[in-house]
Amino acid sequence: MRVFKSALAAVALTTLLLLSGLSAEAATFTFSSSDPGQGVFLNDNDVRLFPFTVTETFAQLTISTDSYLNEAFLGFDPTLALYTNTGAAATDLLVVGSISQNADPELGLGDDFVEVVVPAGNYLLALTQYDNTPFDADSDATTFLGEGFQFNNPVNPPEPDYTNPGGTERFVDLTGATRNGSFRVTVVTVAVPEASSAVLALPGLFALVGIAVRRRNMAKGN
Numbered sequence: 001m002r003v004f005k006s007a008l009a010a011v012a013l014t015t016l017l018l019l020s021g022l023s024a025e026a027a028t029f030t031f032s033s034s035d036p037g038q039g040v041f042l043n044d045n046d047v048r049l050f051p052f053t054v055t056e057t058f059a060q061l062t063i064s065t066d067s068y069l070n071e072a073f074l075g076f077d078p079t080l081a082l083y084t085n086t087g088a089a090a091t092d093l094l095v096v097g098s099i100s101q102n103a104d105p106e107l108g109l110g111d112d113f114v115e116v117v118v119p120a121g122n123y124l125l126a127l128t129q130y131d132n133t134p135f136d137a138d139s140d141a142t143t144f145l146g147e148g149f150q151f152n153n154p155v156n157p158p159e160p161d162y163t164n165p166g167g168t169e170r171f172v173d174l175t176g177a178t179r180n181g182s183f184r185v186t187v188v189t190v191a192v193p194e195a196s197s198a199v200l201a202l203p204g205l206f207a208l209v210g211i212a213v214r215r216r217n218m219a220k221g222n
Contacts, residue, residue, distance in 0.1 A: 026191075031127075032184040033067075033075070040181030041076060043160035044170050045132050045151040048183070050125040051085055056191040057120055063097070064113040065127075067184040075182035076129040076171040080112045083145050085122035091145040093134050094118070109173055117192060127185060129163070129171065 031050045033040045041048070054061075063082070067075035080097035097112035126134070128149055137147040137155050151159040159165070163172040171179040 026188055028186065028188045030184060030186050031125075033073075033182045034184075041129065041171070041183065042181060044076075044129055044163045045149065045158055045160050046128070046181070047132070047149055047152060048127045050127070050185070051122065052125065052187065053122050054118055054120050054189065056189075058117055058192040059120075060115070060117050060190045060192055062113070062115050062188040062190075063125060063185065065111040065183065065185050067182055068109070068111045068179070070184070073182040073184060074179055075184075076179045077109055077173050078112045078183060078185075079128045079130045079133055080114050080185070081126040081128070081134050082114055082116065083124040083126065085124040091124060093143040093145070094123075096133060109175065125185070125187070127183060132162070 031048075032038065038048075061082070063080055065078045065080065067073035068077055082094045082096075083091045084094060085091055095114055095116055097114045099110050099112065124145065126145070126149075132149045132151045134143045134145075135148045135150050135153040135155070136143045137153065146154075148154055151162045161167060161170060163170065169178045171181060173179055
């Protein structure tokens with residue numbers, strides 16, 4: 001079971017209350033393994049990075065996958081992580097996704113989502129398989145993209161078969177089912193018109209979102 005979902009939900013609800021009544025325009029785009037130049041994951045510890053830019057002063061991002069539960073994909077159990085994008089190794093983590101509502105309540109299997117309000121700037125969305133979550137090499141309060149991920153980082157040997165060590169199959173989920181390397185991510189951006197009450201509340205929202213790192217109650221001990 002993944003935790004901290006309630007914290008992220010509280011952030012989303014608070015943001016909605018702050019911004020209710022304000023007019024906004026939404027844009028939607030997708031990243032998919034069927035897109036030219038993308039392709040499927042080949043190993044358990046693969047990482048796919050999707051850069052994008054927010055041009056509005058503030059925008060609400062709703063980012064989700066549907067490739068685990070969608071029978072047209074039957075892809076791996078995904079994890080989303082959103083980073084600022086400074087073009088350097090110091091690119092730091094904003095938030096890690098939570099399990100979607102359409103999930104197995106016992107094992108925590110399912111698609112992933114992120115909801116957060118961000119200022120204008122460049123961002124990187126990282127897609128990995130659970131539980132190849134962002135790695136904090138020096139165990140400090142800040143996690144950078146350059147520190148890598150749990151099974152693909154500069155400190156430890158890479159583990160391309162961590163869901164089935166020593167086996168030939170990849171993308172084995174917690175039920176023992178073998179999935180595949182397909183994925184699809186949808187990003188919805190909604191421009192948030194400037195409002196003094198919303199802007200003043202944003203630092204607190206970021207502080208809460210920053211701790212929303214999901215974990216699953218699993219025997220692997222990771």
